[in-house]
Amino acid sequence: MEMADEGGLATLTMRGLGQALGVEAMALYRHVANKSDLIDAMVDLVFSEIELPVAGADWRIEMRKRAVSVREVLSRHHWAVGVMESRRHPGPSNLRHHDAVIGCLLAGGFDMTMAAHAYSVLDSYTYGFAQTQMNLPFGAGSQDVQETARRMLTPFPVDEYPNLVAFITDHATNPDYDYGDEFQYGLDLILDGIARDRPRA
């Protein structure tokens, strides 16, 4: 996971992993069926790092806490975005996580249909945000943003994309703009919407 954290899933190779462990690549196959199996295990480890919602506590606080935790964990393991939900063999932490989320919603007075709705919006948003942010071709630091944006737009005629340019100059390169803050806005907007729809208990 350290290797993947640093350079992405692509830099995690069996040979490289073996070398990092002081062992030949093939030795790994004593402990792991194949690379996909290894990634299954890694994904489950990532799930185990996510804070579990507590059934019986305030659902809104718990759901918010979980979403923030997912985002924080995925920001430490950016390789995991895009691979978390695609496993054909979910591990125990994965299943426990889903079980806890559903349990917390049901305990919070949701019926099954509303729980499914809530889970779907929250998860889609949280993973989607993580994905778009992780993949953003610039990191923190407005100098970086400005430079990257200029390089992207260079091949095209000036004034071809006026709104986009306005957005970048007026907003995205503002030094006290942090894209990460956007997450809170959308998260609360969605929680508000869910709270409004939830049948009163």
Added chain:
Amino acid sequence: MEMADEGGLATLTMRGLGQALGVEAMALYRHVANKSDLIDAMVDLVFSEIELPVAGADWRIEMRKRAVSVREVLSRHHWAVGVMESRRHPGPSNLRHHDAVIGCLLAGGFDMTMAAHAYSVLDSYTYGFAQTQMNLPFGAGSQDVQETARRMLTPFPVDEYPNLVAFITDHATNPDYDYGDEFQYGLDLILDGIARDRPRA
């Protein structure tokens, strides 16, 4: 793109593509700098298939139309999810798309900050939903779901994940439950939230 549509990005190889075109693999490098460049071009083609929002029209209708179109396009090109926003060299359709979305929001009376908020939530949700749905380890058909779910839970003690089991049996395997329908729910929830926050024009 036909190749990737069928078997995912992994089955698109330079040799395979050459063969499909009746040409040696290396011939492709006359037209494309490298594989990443090829994928850049493919991503831009995907963007070009997305319906553009019209500036001046009702922003809510346009945003909804766009989100639905994104989802539809991504469902035809499932390989593109996870790669759309990560390109270091966005093409003209990509930039035009972003420009149109921002333009439509600004024309709809949003200030730049609210436009950024709206764009962020909508995009994160739309991509996130596409990602989780595309990657779901089961396709359509409840028989499939039931079978897959049982196989996933088999290695674990019964009653280890009661809420998850309840969700699957009560809800997910219901024959008239289509996960795709969840998209509409979340989309309208988010649009409602945005409409509420938008400063009145």
Added chain:
DNA sequence: CCTTGTAAGCGTACGACGTAAACTAGTGTG
């Protein structure tokens, strides 16, 4: 007509990658 420049495509080759198969030590247990 011939030359020459350019675009298109081909052939070969290299160094990754995941992993199958067979083998070799070291470690207990009967």
Added chain:
DNA sequence: CACACTAGTTTACGTCGTACGCTTACAAGG
């Protein structure tokens, strides 16, 4: 002492992206 088990190694195969150098096809200019 024999035996099975475990962890690790060696070698090898097929596939990938792609660097490098070669060969055509063809159009423009003298």
